[in-house]
Amino acid sequence: MSRYIVKRILQSLLTVVIVVIAVFLLLRLMPTSGYFTRDDYINMTEEMRSAYLRNLGITDPAVIQLQRFFAGVFRGDLGRSITVYPKLPISTILAEKVPYSLWFGLASMFISVTLGFGLGILMARFKDRWPDHLGTAYVVAVRAIPSLIYLFLIQIWVTGIMRWPMVFYEDRPVTWILPVVSLSLTGIAWYGIWLRRFMVDEENRDYIKFARSKGLSQKYIMRHHVLRNAVVPLVQYLPVQLLLTIAGSLIIESIYSIPGMGGLLVYAIKQQDNNLVQVLVLIYAVLGVAGVFVGDLLMAFVDPRIRLAEKKKKKEALRV
Amino acid sequence: MKRVLTFCLMVLAAASLFARGAGETPDQYRTTYATEVKTLNYFLLLDTTALRVAANTMDGLVENDRYGKFVPSLAERWDHNGDFTEWTFYLRPGVKWVDSMGQETAWEVTADDFVEGMRFIAEPKNGIKNVGIIRKVISGLNGYYWDLVDIDDGVDIGKTREEALASFDSSVGVSAPDKYTVKYTLDNPTPYFLSYLVTELFFPLEKEFLDSVGAEDFGTTKEKLIFTGAYYLADWQRDKEIRLAKNEHYWDAGTVNVGEISLQKVADDSIRVQMFQRGEVSATTLQGDQVKALEGTKWAENVFLDEKSSVTYWFAMNYTSDNPEARAFINNVNFRKALYHGIDRAKLLELVNPYEPEALLRNTIIPEDVIFDENGQDYTDYPLLKEVKERRTYDRELAQEYFQKAVDELTDGNGNIKGVSPGTVDMLPIAEIKADGKLPVQILFVHPTDPTKTREALLLQEMLRDTFDGQVELVLGQYVDDKYNDTIKPRRFDLLYDSFSFKYADPMAQLGRLVTDGSVNDGQYSFPEFDKLVEEADGKTSLTDRYEIFSRAERFLIDNAVIIPWQAGGGAYSMDTVVPFSTPRGGFGVTRFKYKGMILQQNPITADQYKMLEKAFRADLAPN
Numbered sequence: 001m002s003r004y005i006v007k008r009i010l011q012s013l014l015t016v017v018i019v020v021i022a023v024f025l026l027l028r029l030m031p032t033s034g035y036f037t038r039d040d041y042i043n044m045t046e047e048m049r050s051a052y053l054r055n056l057g058i059t060d061p062a063v064i065q066l067q068r069f070f071a072g073v074f075r076g077d078l079g080r081s082i083t084v085y086p087k088l089p090i091s092t093i094l095a096e097k098v099p100y101s102l103w104f105g106l107a108s109m110f111i112s113v114t115l116g117f118g119l120g121i122l123m124a125r126f127k128d129r130w131p132d133h134l135g136t137a138y139v140v141a142v143r144a145i146p147s148l149i150y151l152f153l154i155q156i157w158v159t160g161i162m163r164w165p166m167v168f169y170e171d172r173p174v175t176w177i178l179p180v181v182s183l184s185l186t187g188i189a190w191y192g193i194w195l196r197r198f199m200v201d202e203e204n205r206d207y208i209k210f211a212r213s214k215g216l217s218q219k220y221i222m223r224h225h226v227l228r229n230a231v232v233p234l235v236q237y238l239p240v241q242l243l244l245t246i247a248g249s250l251i252i253e254s255i256y257s258i259p260g261m262g263g264l265l266v267y268a269i270k271q272q273d274n275n276l277v278q279v280l281v282l283i284y285a286v287l288g289v290a291g292v293f294v295g296d297l298l299m300a301f302v303d304p305r306i307r308l309a310e311k312k313k314k315k316e317a318l319r320v
Numbered sequence: 321m322k323r324v325l326t327f328c329l330m331v332l333a334a335a336s337l338f339a340r341g342a343g344e345t346p347d348q349y350r351t352t353y354a355t356e357v358k359t360l361n362y363f364l365l366l367d368t369t370a371l372r373v374a375a376n377t378m379d380g381l382v383e384n385d386r387y388g389k390f391v392p393s394l395a396e397r398w399d400h401n402g403d404f405t406e407w408t409f410y411l412r413p414g415v416k417w418v419d420s421m422g423q424e425t426a427w428e429v430t431a432d433d434f435v436e437g438m439r440f441i442a443e444p445k446n447g448i449k450n451v452g453i454i455r456k457v458i459s460g461l462n463g464y465y466w467d468l469v470d471i472d473d474g475v476d477i478g479k480t481r482e483e484a485l486a487s488f489d490s491s492v493g494v495s496a497p498d499k500y501t502v503k504y505t506l507d508n509p510t511p512y513f514l515s516y517l518v519t520e521l522f523f524p525l526e527k528e529f530l531d532s533v534g535a536e537d538f539g540t541t542k543e544k545l546i547f548t549g550a551y552y553l554a555d556w557q558r559d560k561e562i563r564l565a566k567n568e569h570y571w572d573a574g575t576v577n578v579g580e581i582s583l584q585k586v587a588d589d590s591i592r593v594q595m596f597q598r599g600e601v602s603a604t605t606l607q608g609d610q611v612k613a614l615e616g617t618k619w620a621e622n623v624f625l626d627e628k629s630s631v632t633y634w635f636a637m638n639y640t641s642d643n644p645e646a647r648a649f650i651n652n653v654n655f656r657k658a659l660y661h662g663i664d665r666a667k668l669l670e671l672v673n674p675y676e677p678e679a680l681l682r683n684t685i686i687p688e689d690v691i692f693d694e695n696g697q698d699y700t701d702y703p704l705l706k707e708v709k710e711r712r713t714y715d716r717e718l719a720q721e722y723f724q725k726a727v728d729e730l731t732d733g734n735g736n737i738k739g740v741s742p743g744t745v746d747m748l749p750i751a752e753i754k755a756d757g758k759l760p761v762q763i764l765f766v767h768p769t770d771p772t773k774t775r776e777a778l779l780l781q782e783m784l785r786d787t788f789d790g791q792v793e794l795v796l797g798q799y800v801d802d803k804y805n806d807t808i809k810p811r812r813f814d815l816l817y818d819s820f821s822f823k824y825a826d827p828m829a830q831l832g833r834l835v836t837d838g839s840v841n842d843g844q845y846s847f848p849e850f851d852k853l854v855e856e857a858d859g860k861t862s863l864t865d866r867y868e869i870f871s872r873a874e875r876f877l878i879d880n881a882v883i884i885p886w887q888a889g890g891g892a893y894s895m896d897t898v899v900p901f902s903t904p905r906g907g908f909g910v911t912r913f914k915y916k917g918m919i920l921q922q923n924p925i926t927a928d929q930y931k932m933l934e935k936a937f938r939a940d941l942a943p944n
Contacts, residue, residue: 096557
């Protein structure tokens with residue numbers, strides 16, 4: 001197991017480095033005119049533009065820039081934003097924004113997992129009966145209707161009926177409710193429908209039929225056999241989803257004016273803020289890779305039958 | 321006396337509405353912004369929100385009053401020499417900088433602060449992008465700037481960077497003869513110099529404070545700024561809210577009627593109307609369809625058409641297009657005149673303003689009500705322009721007549737365009753045109769992707785097809801993000817419209833950029849006669865002579881349909897709780913973003929109230 005972990009860590013590091021270098025080099029292929037607004041471009045002569053780009057460090061060879069970036073990261077200096085928040089340290093930007101996305105994300109994930117699992121169990125338990133149909137209708141609605149439509153309707157109608165402010169205010173807890181609820185809607189549907197599916201699959205397996213024929217109660221079978229096995233594939237995704245809550249939600253944060261991380265990467269790319277893009281890509285790559293890795297470990301922990309790489313090794317050893 | 325009466329009328333109008341409303345006078349003005357401010361370094365103003373903050377937290381030497389007149393601000397008075405090349409400003413003593421807690425600092429606003437401000441913007445490393453506006457105005461600034469750029473580029477100019485920096489005081493035309501006197505020396509006679517002073521480029525800078533926070537961090541947080549204006553920056557939470565609070569130590573605190581300004585980030589503009597109706601913001605603008613949706617509701621009486629701004633939109637044509645059909649026709653004056661008379665501009669504006677589209681039209685390049693000569697005459701009322709200003713340009717028959725002339729001159733009589741061979745014109749990713757060298761002439765019109773602009777483009781396409789009996793075919797192309805970089809710079813257009821703000825109070829601000837190789841000459845045309853007129857006008861110091869020649873130059877552009885003026889900026893449908901005409905008025909710099917003097921009322925302004933106050937204001941403005 002430890003050998004497997006070391007190997008996966010090394011693979012993960014390699015993946016992160018490759019992703020960061022690829023993005024870094026791709027950013028250098030973008031035209032430098034993207035660093036200026038129209039008015040800036042008009043008001044500056046070619047020499048002024050060159051001086052401006054030189055001061056940003058854009059004109060240095062890509063290798064030098066890359067070296068500078070990694071050296072900074074190892075020193076704990078993430079650099080400064082170029083165009084999104086000019087000259088502001090990126091660590092300050094992250095310190096301001098991450099807490100919002102993180103807390104909203106964690107709250108919504110808690111609700112999604114709790115209600116989603118509840119919904120899935122209910123749908124599987126009452127398969128082809130009205131709770132299942134109702135749950136399916138909810139899932140289909142959430143997935144089929146473009147989210148912007150129902151999110152806007154929720155914002156306008158609910159705030160109107162409840163006389164709540166339309167946007168988020170940190171000092172007014174009532175304004176926290178709708179963003180969390182809105183964030184949770186798709187999560188509930190996702191966990192609900194997948195848990196239902198896995199539970200229904202499990203219910204049709206021979207060992208469940210055998211358990212039933214042995215006279216075990218339906219409740220006991222559902223709790224100790226069906227649910228435990230159905231949860232395993234879902235558990236794998238929990239760490240990555242948990243870690244990536246810091247990425248925020250582009251739509252919800254935009255609708256409710258939450259100053260989080262949602263959309264920051266897209267905006268930074270559009271604004272050609274190379275420094276910010278690199279740091280965000282690095283963070284998301286590390287969290288994504290770490291999330292998948294922890295998910296694998298968690299899956300092995302939840303399901304003792306999964307032995308990851310070691311089992312294979314043992315089998316090979318036995319063959320010899 | 322009339323002014324006093326108008327002001328009383330405004331206050332009474334507001335008071336009558338307070339009486340109807342439930343609460344007391346609002347002390348907070350709440351508005352929204354869509355895109356986050358990049359920095360609040362007031363020399364680096366990059367967007368209107370940053371302008372709004374700078375305009376209200378920083379005072380310069382002079383400011384505009386609510387009639388647009390230049391009045392004293394941090395300078396109590398000023399004078400200039402006979403040919404307008406030396407301007408001296410006398411500061412009011414005892415004005416202190418305040419910090420982000422609203423407390424007075426130990427620093428007093430002195431003449432040195434204005435010298436330091438100029439020194440800061442003259443340093444290329446500080447990346448002050450707007451410095452180009454004044455680098456040929458302030459004596460020696462251009463040379464000083466380029467010396468530093470050359471040194472940074474490794475060019476040997478015979479002195480070190482330190483020596484170049486040390487030469488600022490002796491070479492650049494700004495000085496502080498004493499603690500309260502600032503003197504500017506200019507390269508050329510500049511009677512309109514005061515209009516430059518309301519831009520951020522002439523704001524003061526406290527050197528000791530700058531050194532304590534560092535140039536790199538200046539303006540990146542509220543603690544890294546100090547203020548001289550009517551408000552101070554009390555809070556700045558990125559992507560959420562910017563809050564300005566009244567500066568109790570302000571030199572003119574008695575004229576500041578509203579205690580707090582709150583700017584909230586709301587990325588989605590469409591909910592702003594609902595926020596206004598629920599009392600969450602103090603003002604909103606409305607699109608044409610939103611105005612229609614309010615018809616028959618109690619809000620309809622609160623919708624009014626705001627004033628036009630000094631921004632002008634015009635159609636630009638690509639004289640060097642790769643599309644040979646379009647290039648042949650655009651370089652023909654009769655075809656351009658056919659477009660000038662064939663585009664029903666008011667019809668296009670009905671999409672944004674279905675009720676009064678004509679109110680948004682602008683026939684001249686230079687806006688009205690912003691430039692006046694020694695006799696108080698509006699530049700656009702000079703004889704050659706007055707007729708243009710008042711004319712109706714759309715004339716279907718005349719357009720057809722000009723088009724026929726163009727066709728006679730450019731085709732062989734069988735619909736073949738002379739000198740044009742069939743071929744494919746690559747203007748990708750905007751469009752690819754199969755030019756067959758025959759009528760109809762294909763013209764690539766490029767527009768933004770939003771629905772209103774797309775409808776506008778379709779309407780224009782149909783309009784030209786109909787007016788010219790199918791002989792002009794508009795090929796529509798879209799740009800996604802950046803008009804200049806996607807379209808104008810790579811020359812991927814034949815026709816588009818562009819808009820430009822007005823930088824200072826002289827026709828040169830716009831006409832000087834429209835000459836051959838001018839920075840807003842999108843079409844890349846060259847008309848030496850126009851260039852000569854602009855050069856001649858720029859050499860005149862008498863405003864009357866200057867404007868007369870400029871009016872000839874502008875008339876040349878319009879008569880030859882070199883560009884086609886279309887509409888004014890602003891003029892949006894609005895709902896507001898600000899008493900109209902209570903804030904400073906002006907077409908340049910930061911003036912239009914100032915809230916000093918603003919009066920708020922409890923209930924939204926009604927359209928009738930707006931009209932009444934506008935009438936009184938116009939009557940009052942006339943003698944000014």
